[in-house]
Amino acid sequence: xxxxxxxxxxxxxAWLQASRIHVQDAMRQPLDVATKSNRNDLVTNxxxxxxxxxxxxxxxxxxxxxxxxxxxxxxxxxxxxxLVFFVDPIDGTMNFVKxxxxxxxxxxxxxxxxxxxxxxMDVMQNAIVAGGPELPARVNDVLxxxxxxLALADGLIGxxxxxxxxxxxxxxxxxxxxxxxxxxxxxxxEFMEIAQNRQLGYISFLKPWDxxxxxxxxxxxxxxxxxxxxxxIDLLNAGLVVAATPKAHQEILTWMQTN
Amino acid sequence: xxxxxxxxxxxxxAWLQASRIHVQDAMRQPLDVATKSNRNDLVTNxxxxxxxxxxxxxxxxxxxxxxxxxxxxxxxxxxxxxLVFFVDPIDGTMNFVKxxxxxxxxxxxxxxxxxxxxxxMDVMQNAIVAGGPELPARVNDVLxxxxxxLALADGLIGxxxxxxxxxxxxxxxxxxxxxxxxxxxxxxxEFMEIAQNRQLGYISFLKPWDxxxxxxxxxxxxxxxxxxxxxxIDLLNAGLVVAATPKAHQEILTWMQTN
Numbered sequence: 001x002x003x004x005x006x007x008x009x010x011x012x013x014a015w016l017q018a019s020r021i022h023v024q025d026a027m028r029q030p031l032d033v034a035t036k037s038n039r040n041d042l043v044t045n046x047x048x049x050x051x052x053x054x055x056x057x058x059x060x061x062x063x064x065x066x067x068x069x070x071x072x073x074x075x076x077x078x079x080x081x082x083l084v085f086f087v088d089p090i091d092g093t094m095n096f097v098k099x100x101x102x103x104x105x106x107x108x109x110x111x112x113x114x115x116x117x118x119x120x121m122d123v124m125q126n127a128i129v130a131g132g133p134e135l136p137a138r139v140n141d142v143l144x145x146x147x148x149x150l151a152l153a154d155g156l157i158g159x160x161x162x163x164x165x166x167x168x169x170x171x172x173x174x175x176x177x178x179x180x181x182x183x184x185x186x187x188x189x190e191f192m193e194i195a196q197n198r199q200l201g202y203i204s205f206l207k208p209w210d211x212x213x214x215x216x217x218x219x220x221x222x223x224x225x226x227x228x229x230x231x232x233i234d235l236l237n238a239g240l241v242v243a244a245t246p247k248a249h250q251e252i253l254t255w256m257q258t259n
Numbered sequence: 260x261x262x263x264x265x266x267x268x269x270x271x272x273a274w275l276q277a278s279r280i281h282v283q284d285a286m287r288q289p290l291d292v293a294t295k296s297n298r299n300d301l302v303t304n305x306x307x308x309x310x311x312x313x314x315x316x317x318x319x320x321x322x323x324x325x326x327x328x329x330x331x332x333x334x335x336x337x338x339x340x341x342l343v344f345f346v347d348p349i350d351g352t353m354n355f356v357k358x359x360x361x362x363x364x365x366x367x368x369x370x371x372x373x374x375x376x377x378x379x380m381d382v383m384q385n386a387i388v389a390g391g392p393e394l395p396a397r398v399n400d401v402l403x404x405x406x407x408x409l410a411l412a413d414g415l416i417g418x419x420x421x422x423x424x425x426x427x428x429x430x431x432x433x434x435x436x437x438x439x440x441x442x443x444x445x446x447x448x449e450f451m452e453i454a455q456n457r458q459l460g461y462i463s464f465l466k467p468w469d470x471x472x473x474x475x476x477x478x479x480x481x482x483x484x485x486x487x488x489x490x491x492i493d494l495l496n497a498g499l500v501v502a503a504t505p506k507a508h509q510e511i512l513t514w515m516q517t518n
Contacts, residue, residue, distance in 0.1 A: 039412075040438055094439055098415050099457035153298075156357050161440040164423060165431035172424035179299055180353055181420040183442040198358035 003083065003109070005117050005135045012107050015057045016121040016128055019050050019105050023090070023123055033097055042093045050089035050105065058085045068235075070209045080113035080235060086212030091120075092186025100124070104188025108212025110235065118216030120188040129192045131217040137195050147197050147221050152248040155200030156180050158190035163205065169228055169240070170255045171203055177255070178248075187214060194218050194243060201244030203252070208235045214243070224249040228256045262342065262368070264376050264394045271366050274316045275380040275387055278309050278364050282349070282382055292356055301352045309348035309364065317344045327494075329468045339372035339494060345471035350379075351445025359383070363447025367471025369494065377475030379447045388451045390476040396454050406456050406480050411507040414459030415439050417449035422464065428487055428499070429514045430462055436514070437507075446473060453477050453502060460503030462511070467494045473502070483508040487515045 023046055032045040051069050058067055062085070068077045069087035077084060085107060090096050092103035101124045109117040109132075117132040129144075131137030137144045157178045163171045164181060175181035182199060184190055190202040191214025201223070204210075211233060215225045225233055225243040230253055233241060242252055282305055291304040310328050317326055321344070327336045328346035336343060344366060349355050351362035360383045368376040368391075376391040388403075390396030396403045416437045422430045423440060434440035441458060443449055449461040450473025460482070463469075470492060474484045484492055484502040489512055492500060501511055 094415070098438055099452070101457060156353070156444070161434060165426070165435055165440070167424070175420060176424055179357055180444055181424070181442055182444060183440055185415070185439055185441060193358070198360060 003111060003116055005132060008109060008117050009119070009130055009135060011057075011061055012117070012119045013128060013130070015054060016105055016107070016119060019053060019089075020121060020123050020126065022053060023050060023105070027100060031097060040094060042097055044090070044093060044097065046096070047090040047093060051087060054087050054089060054105075054107065058087070068208055070207065078236065080110065082112065083116075084110045084235075086110070086209045086235070088188070088209040088213070091188040091210065092184070095185045102184060102186055102189055104186055104192070106188050106209065106213040108209070108214075108216050110212065110216070113235065115216035115219060118213035120192055120213050120217070122189065122192060127192070129195045129217060131195065131220050133216075133220045135220070137217055137221050139196060144195060144221070145197065147194075147223065147245065149222070149247050150200040150245045152178050152200070152244075152251040154179065155245070155248065156182050156198070157244070157248075158182050158184065158193060158199050158202035158204075160204035161185075163203070169203075170258060174203070174252055174255050177251070187211065190214070191218055191243070194223060195221060200248045201242070201252070203242050204240070205238065206241045207238045211235075211241050218243060222246065226253075228253065262370060262375055264391060267368060267376050268378070268389055268394060270316075270320055271376070271378045272387060272389070274313060275364055275366070275378060278312060278348075279380060279382050279385065281312060282309060282364070286359060290356060299353060301356055303349070303352060303356065305355070306349040306352060310346060313346050313348060313364075313366065317346070327467055329466065337495065339369065341371065342375075343369045343494075345369070345468045345494070347447070347468040347472070350447040350469065351443070354444045361443060361445055361448055363445055363451070365447050365468065365472040367468070367473075367475050369471065369475070372494065374475035374478060377472035379451055379472050379476070381448065381451060386451070388454045388476060390454065390479045392475075392479045394479070396476055396480050398455060403454060403480070404456065406453075406482065406504065408481070408506050409459040409504045411437050411459070411503075411510040413438065414504070414507065415441050415457070416503070416507075417441050417443065417452060417458050417461035417463075419463035420444075422462070428462075429517060433462070433511055433514050436510070446470065449473070450477055450502070453482060454480060459507045460501070460511070462501050463499075464497065465500045466497045470494075470500050477502060481505065485512075487512065
């Protein structure tokens with residue numbers, strides 16, 4: 001790894017704190033909300049402004065890095081070599097618009113396709129969960145305890161609403177076999193819960209910038225993150241993501257491979 | 260109404276603040292967890308201790324009141340005349356046990372079956388939402404703005420996990436027709452979201468102490484709270500609860516009456 005991860009963590013923390021002030025300032029004005037792929041896929045002026053701000057910070061500090069972001073001001077990457085920053089300037093845009101709460105800013109950093117670092121900020125709670133393979137997971141720089149390897153019956157699981165409604169890949173059955181399903185509307189919130197031992201896992205359909213930060217953090221804590229067939233997450237494409245403690249992950253994959 | 264609701268609010272606020280200290284002290288010790296009706300219906304020593312504490316406060320301040328509480332130290336009421344306090348000492352016990360977050364303490368007060376007052380405390384956030392027909396809804400005594408009468412498509416809705424998994428009463432269909440489903444695992448958290456205009460409603464199967472406080476608060480804000488057939492909530496029995504803005508409530512009842 002060519003990156004100094006502690007220096008990177010200090011930089012990203014400062015960027016997120018500045019982003020938070022910009023976002024909260026912008027929330028005092030009326031939002032400009034548009035739909036993307038469907039009526040529940042939203043983007044706002046705040047998403048776009050924050051993407052530009054974060055891209056500028058990354059380009060200044062890491063001029064050779066590529067940037068893959070939700071709101072299009074970034075490069076459209078088609079290869080993962082070198083240093084890549086995955087940016088989600090507002091994760092949980094529906095919550096941002098409808099609740100003014102429960103949304104995140106996420107930055108995931110990978111080098112040659114391998115995780116280096118992830119950071120997720122819960123903006124309204126002013127909390128940052130960060131970590132990676134060489135940076136122990138932490139919340140606001142308080143180290144998090146090791147995660148227990150919970151079986152599916154022994155913990156809560158975050159699920160995607162429409163997939164749960166349609167029992168796609170047995171997700172409703174899997175949720176019923178757990179201690180309970182939870183749905184927050186933000187991938188970032190879900191990975192924060194996993195990192196803090198409040199959920200044993202999360203199952204959803206995610207874009208690269210939805211999963212990159214969380215995967216870098218929780219895989220460093222021993223959580224297994226794969227596609228439903230057990231294959232690795234491809235950070236060039238959207239797809240289904242199963243993140244769970246090793247025991248529960250195996251149970252979930254067995255469910256998903258059942259007809 | 261024979262109760263001074265502002266005096267009652269001051270008393271309940273003080274009791275909840277004292278409860279919060281006791282609960283957080285108890286969380287530093289190992290929990291004693293037992294199951295009730297099924298493996299996901301939990302009770303802990305903390306639920307029981309807090310029920311005793313709150314019942315003592317209520318009995319001292321309102322010696323003629325009846326108390327209906329989740330954890331059995333209270334009266335088992337079979338009539339609603341006079342003053343009745345509904346107490347949930349820990350709402351969201353699964354979250355309390357598994358997450359150490361996202362749980363509530365709730366007190367709902369009714370006189371001759373009519374709502375007088377409700378208060379819900381998010382213990383870890385140290386936030387109290389309170390209100391009633393003669394006490395404007397507030398969070399930590401900051402008044403909440405009037406709620407817009409959102410249609411189902413224009414807001415998020417809290418749902419019960421197993422009912423959503425089984426599409427019972429079209430709940431999964433209703434969630435898909437909304438802006439999105441949310442599942443928190445705590446009725447108290449759901450009613451706090453409604454009161455703060457973060458969700459347009461909540462559908463679940465609830466015991467009297469799960470619904471009493473929330474119904475007193477949000478019905479004072481214009482939210483409609485009924486059974487699926489449109490009939491009133493019976494606070495002597497558990498049952499299905501549909502709480503939603505008037506427009507969305509009508510849409511939900513139409514869905515539920517479809518075969």
